[in-house]
Amino acid sequence: MSNSGEGGPGANGILVRVDGVDRTFHRGAEEIHVLDGLDLEVPQGEFLALMGPSGSGKTTLLNLIGGLDRPTRGSVAIGGDRLESMSARRLAAWRARHVGLVFQFYNLLPVLSAARNVELPLLLTHMSGAERRRHVAVALEVVGLSHRANHYPRTLSGGEQQRVGIARAIVSDPTLLLCDEPTGDLDRKAGDEILDLLQALNAQHGKTIIMVTHDPHASARATRTVHLDKGQLSMEAPA
């Protein structure tokens, strides 16, 4: 694979290719093998759910795909960009351009308004202030929160905060959306609204989404579900 894939899919439509990845952590003298020779391919436009028990390596795999962590062995390539060979600086720039992240606990900056939170990824682009404001307005409209743009996170419900988080994730039009338990902190109704939103982003906007979840109700919304157990894929289930 080359390093010049610019985040687009390969000739066979594969956007994410995880190839023989190990990830080992050290706790004192103890070695903890979280991922063990894992292979995974995700085509562009797929909505993939990653399921598995706690400690199975779901979030670790998501972090590797998002360039937030590096494999101990093996390769992670997104559209031809091999992440393990990138410097930390280049990886940060790559993340800014190609990855939208949605967190379980939203991870909004409490001192910034919803609009300012959504604007953050655009500060890493060369957009003018007017362009940034226009993109923020569109992103907030997509998640249905235009009327809450100037509200601070503490004044928003959990569901609204997660919508802001999703708006922040999509505002720079990334190649890939990575969602780590996006409904894990929400009640069923708010969770369903978030899942509706993710489904719409996948179906209507063609976003490739990888979602870590414990919840079969959530994974049912995905186009494919893979199960992890003890650091390896144990089962694949198309929706």
Place this chain on the structure above:
Amino acid sequence: MINWLSQVAAVTLFNLRTIPQRRGAALAAIVGIAGVVAVLVGVLSIAEGFRAAMTITGPDDIAIVLRASADTEMTSGLSREETRLIADAPGIARGPEGPLASAELFVMINLPKRSTGTDANVPLRGVQRAASAIRGDMTIVEGRNFEPGRNEVIVGAGAARAFAGLDLGHTIKVGQSQWKVVGIFTGGGGAAESEIWTDAAVLQPAYQRGDSFQSLYARLESPDSFASFKDALTTDPRLKVKVVRQREFLAEQSTMITSFIQTIGFFIAALMALGALFGALNTMYSAVADRTREIATLRALGFGAAPVIISIMLESLVLSLIGGALGSAVAYFAFNGFTASTINWQTFSQIAFAFAVTPQLLVMAVVWAAVIGLVGGFFPAIRAARLPIASALREG
């Protein structure tokens, strides 16, 4: 570059806006740095004030002649014949009454300090008629000048403030005689303001000095005349004298105490700065710890390590500059103009002076505060930049 700067600005803005959430630690750091700056400026303002009291302003055209082996007026001695030869030397300016030269006596008298009541050495200078014209900046602000031949003195404004019994109209005992204070003078804030002046001809018999003097002050035709004046005196076989400019003479006489005060000041300030540095470090470490998840979120979104480091250092810098400004203000209002007197160990005389919080001191204070802030922010900033993003995202 613009992109990078906007990253720095965004993260810095975020950091600064979280300060109210950490107001206790931030306030402790600000107060700590303010204390360092206030003490540093306060102590150094003593040295600055002393230096100012020993400095003359205006053209550098006053020369002092001493015996060749003397370092101070106290250890010098000149005969009347020698002072006549000196006054006739080339390069001395002339007034309506002849050369602007004053042969002078310099003795110490004991007077109680107003502040403590303890005795201190106060310089009493016997001068000739031209003394005021030579100094140039002498002004009688109360009363009148002494009359030649009478037991009368005029008192420098600094000495009048610092020592008891020097009020206008009072009488002081010098040797076996009573002397009346007939005037108060200012001398541009210089060392003369710590002195008492009288007629040299009256002072000589009071101290059994015969017809001798200790120094000769001369105003030169111009600052450039100094070399020819000096050459004329030092090559005259009848004279064994040294010739120095007054500015250099006073500066040399103040070096010991100024250096001592500065050393003490910097030592105390360095110790306090160490404490303040730990305060700043603690504040910024806790700031980083409190924001671990937010910093990791920014890093995850693609913000670089360098903007995070710079923004945290800028935050620390802002806090320290607030502390520096606060400390400078406290030092200025508490110390600037505060009058005191101290002994000049090189002349064993009391010098009255006012603490001087100068612009240079304030700039130095800000620099100290900035250094404390930057060092205090550096290590926490490095820690923030090295946070493992994946695990830090779940903290909090």
